[in-house]
Amino acid sequence: MPTIALLGTCDTKLSELLYLRSQILLHPSTTVLLIDVGRHPVSHPSITFGPSDLLSHDAEPSDNPENMNMQSLQSLPRNQLVELMSRLCTCHIQSLFSRQKIHAIVSLGGSNATALAAPVMRNALPIGFPKMMVSTVASGDTGPYVGETDITMMYSVVDVAGLNDVLRGVLGNAAGAVVGMANAYERRIREREQSGREGEQEEMKEKKKARVGITMFGVTTPSVDAIRQYLESHYPGGVIETMVFHATGHGGKAMERLVRAGELDAVIDLTTTELADELVGGVMSAEPDRMRAAVEKGIPYIVSLGALDMVNFGPPRTVPERFRSKNANKRKLYEHNPTVTLLRTSVEECREIGTQMCKRLLEGGDASKIQVWIPKGGLSMLSVAGAPFEDRDADAALFETVREGLEGSGILVKEDERHVNDKGFAHDVAKAMVKLLGLSTGQVS
Numbered sequence: 001m002p003t004i005a006l007l008g009t010c011d012t013k014l015s016e017l018l019y020l021r022s023q024i025l026l027h028p029s030t031t032v033l034l035i036d037v038g039r040h041p042v043s044h045p046s047i048t049f050g051p052s053d054l055l056s057h058d059a060e061p062s063d064n065p066e067n068m069n070m071q072s073l074q075s076l077p078r079n080q081l082v083e084l085m086s087r088l089c090t091c092h093i094q095s096l097f098s099r100q101k102i103h104a105i106v107s108l109g110g111s112n113a114t115a116l117a118a119p120v121m122r123n124a125l126p127i128g129f130p131k132m133m134v135s136t137v138a139s140g141d142t143g144p145y146v147g148e149t150d151i152t153m154m155y156s157v158v159d160v161a162g163l164n165d166v167l168r169g170v171l172g173n174a175a176g177a178v179v180g181m182a183n184a185y186e187r188r189i190r191e192r193e194q195s196g197r198e199g200e201q202e203e204m205k206e207k208k209k210a211r212v213g214i215t216m217f218g219v220t221t222p223s224v225d226a227i228r229q230y231l232e233s234h235y236p237g238g239v240i241e242t243m244v245f246h247a248t249g250h251g252g253k254a255m256e257r258l259v260r261a262g263e264l265d266a267v268i269d270l271t272t273t274e275l276a277d278e279l280v281g282g283v284m285s286a287e288p289d290r291m292r293a294a295v296e297k298g299i300p301y302i303v304s305l306g307a308l309d310m311v312n313f314g315p316p317r318t319v320p321e322r323f324r325s326k327n328a329n330k331r332k333l334y335e336h337n338p339t340v341t342l343l344r345t346s347v348e349e350c351r352e353i354g355t356q357m358c359k360r361l362l363e364g365g366d367a368s369k370i371q372v373w374i375p376k377g378g379l380s381m382l383s384v385a386g387a388p389f390e391d392r393d394a395d396a397a398l399f400e401t402v403r404e405g406l407e408g409s410g411i412l413v414k415e416d417e418r419h420v421n422d423k424g425f426a427h428d429v430a431k432a433m434v435k436l437l438g439l440s441t442g443q444v445s
Contacts, residue, residue: 001029002103002182005093007117010047011038013109016160018046019168020108020134023175030179033102035092037085037116039073054088078112086116093124100189104130104182106174109160111137118145126261127254130181134174136160148253152177209238210437213255213264215247215271218336219380220306223270226426235439247271247307252286259293266300268433270420272357273307279356280349281320282311291357295365300436302429303361304373306420308353308398309383309391310334311343319343334388342382344389347397354401367410369436373429374399378419 004024008017021032033048041050052070076084096102105125107117114135121131131151138153146153154174158166212231216224224244231240243264245251252274258264269291278285294301313319316333319341323331332344345353361370376399378384383391399415406413414432418425 001031002179002186003031003033003101004178004182005096005102005105006032006034007037007089007093007105007107007120008035008109009038009113009116010034010036010042010044010050011040013113013160014042014044015163016108016167016171018044019163020106020171020175021046023172024106024179026175027179030182033096035089037089039076039081041070049092051085054085054092082112082116086119089116090120090124093120097125097129103186103189104132104178106132106134106178108134108156108171108174110135113160114138114145118147118151121151122147122149127258127263128185130178130185132174132178132181134160134170143250146250148250148257152181209241210265210439211241211243211263212433212437213243213245213258213267213269215252215255215267215269215306216244217247217271217273217307217380219310219382220271220420222381222421222423223306223426223429226423227268227270227430230427230430231433235434239439240437247273247284247286249274249277249284249286252290256286256289256293259297259299262297264294264299266433266437267294267302268429269294269301269303270429271306272303273310273312275357276308276311276345276349276353279352280311280343280345282313282343284312291360292363295361295363295370298366298369300369300433301365302371302373302433302436303357304375304420304429305379305398305402306375307380308350309345309379309389309394311345311349313341313343315339316341332389332391334382342389344383344391345394345398347394350394350398351401354398354405358402358405361406361411362409371412371414371432371436372402372406373425373432374402374413374415375420375422375425376415376417377422381421384419384421 006017006021010017017034021034024030024032034046036042036047036050038051041052051073055069105121107113114133114137117133125131127150132154133151134154134156136156136159138155142153156167156170158164214224214227228242231242245255259267274284274286274290278287315338316335319333323343324333334342336342382389403413416425
């Protein structure tokens with residue numbers, strides 16, 4: 001029987017929360033834990049945990065550094081209240097999850113409620129656990145709320161401020177969706193436990209698949225497809241499972257998160273373009289943690305320079321003036337589609353990108369498990385010979401910086417005359433990963 005955690009501020013959204021609760025309970029064999037994260041205590045028989053419960057919960061001192069109580073809670077500025085209640089609720093939800101007391105979480109509200117609930121979902125629960133946020137801000141930029149996780153955002157259409165036909169319809173659909181997700185999650189947990197009881201767990205360990213993450217961009221897709229198809233066709237039966245991450249900023253962060261969570265056993269970081277966006281100011285940065293998780297975990301890690309010939313911006317009018325003005329030294333711009341404009345990285349930027357890449361690869365870990373493959377024939381579809389972003393000087397600056405920066409480190413640097421999307425290059429990268437994984441060549445079909 002699935003149990004769903006319903007999170008909200010009962011002092012301002014009680015009627016809406018109770019309605020969502022009632023819609024969830026219409027589904028057979030489903031229970032709800034209503035968790036009140038409001039400022040003012042509310043007494044209602046449907047509330048399972050209130051603010052006082054969260055304050056008294058056995059949390060880390062850092063979650064409530066000022067030892068707040070219900071009285072002092074009343075005087076907190078709104079932003080501080082949101083941060084505090086989010087931290088306390090994160091601790092509480094983590095406890096419920098670790099004891100398998102919940103199978104999904106759902107919340108509703110406006111910008112403040114979303115700013116409170118979304119970090120709880122991101123930080124307390126793993127990817128794969130059902131998370132839903134019904135929000136007035138779900139139709140805008142949801143990146144700050146979803147981050148690199150799998151929160152399902154549902155736009156409320158009208159404000160969550162009193163029940164009406166539109167909001168009832170939205171909340172009814174949200175109830176159906178979260179119940180469906182909770183049932184699917186509970187079934188997976190039950191099947192996993194059943195297989196363990198039947199003694200299949202040891203057999204599964206023996207046949208444990210290698211989970212390999214691969215980073216991709218549209219301009220490196222042929223190479224990623226060739227790598228994936230090679231690995232899966234030469235190692236059938238689930239020996240190798242690939243997970244492809246779109247290097248849009250959130251994709252890179254999602255991959256780093258899964259590496260840290262132990263959900264990936266190896267990474268082919270073919271497309272490191274997010275590093276260029278981070279350093280040059282593009283819109284697809286994965287922030288300074290990019291290219292660090294695999295090094296820290298010491299798992300097999302093959303890095304290439306895919307799409308480091310470009311920085312991503314929105315429509316042409318959004319490209320910073322310094323890159324498109326008459327004094328911009330004729331910087332190369334390319335309109336990838338109506339919403340994406342690409343900037344060719346310069347010699348100086350390529351040197352800085354190479355320097356940062358080397359710095360991150362040298363931060364520790366097992367050098368014997370790290371390789372860097374340099375596709376000298378082109379970093380993407382756009383920088384091969386004759387293509388719009390062909391710039392041999394910029395490429396040479398990047399290659400030289402990486403080569404010299406890793407010299408003597410024990411990290412293998414493989415310079416290859418082919419371009420990144422060459423099928424032979426892709427297959428050789430795949431073969432190198434097979435060796436790093438220690439897979440027997442006898443498994444190759």
